[in-house]
Amino acid sequence: MNIPYRDFSSLPPEAVLRLPDVLALVGLSRASVYAKVAEHRFPAPIKLTQHASGWRIGDIRAWLADPTSWPPDTAPTVSWTPELDGQKREFGY
Numbered sequence: 691m692n693i694p695y696r697d698f699s700s701l702p703p704e705a706v707l708r709l710p711d712v713l714a715l716v717g718l719s720r721a722s723v724y725a726k727v728a729e730h731r732f733p734a735p736i737k738l739t740q741h742a743s744g745w746r747i748g749d750i751r752a753w754l755a756d757p758t759s760w761p762p763d764t765a766p767t768v769s770w771t772p773e774l775d776g777q778k779r780e781f782g783y
Contacts, residue, residue: 696714703748
């Protein structure tokens with residue numbers, strides 16, 4: 691799928707991009723993006739609605755500036771511990 695060039699340089703860091711734009715910017719496949727998210731080597735998406743997620747462009751810019759050092763030391767760490775079937779599972783982002 692070819693995405694036409696779009697200029698995101700004027701967007702504020704809190705602007706949110708959907709997956710096709712993220713893929714076009716970073717040059718990775720969908721599977722690679724989600725694999726890197728799972729390995730904590732790429733910014734995690736944020737939930738927009740029940741069925742939609744996106745990425746903050748500021749996080750994508752930071753990753754593009756230095757992909758090997760993701761996450762940056764200044765990135766906030768979010769921890770979530772859901773209770774599923776009586777078992778605790780920990781997810782760190």
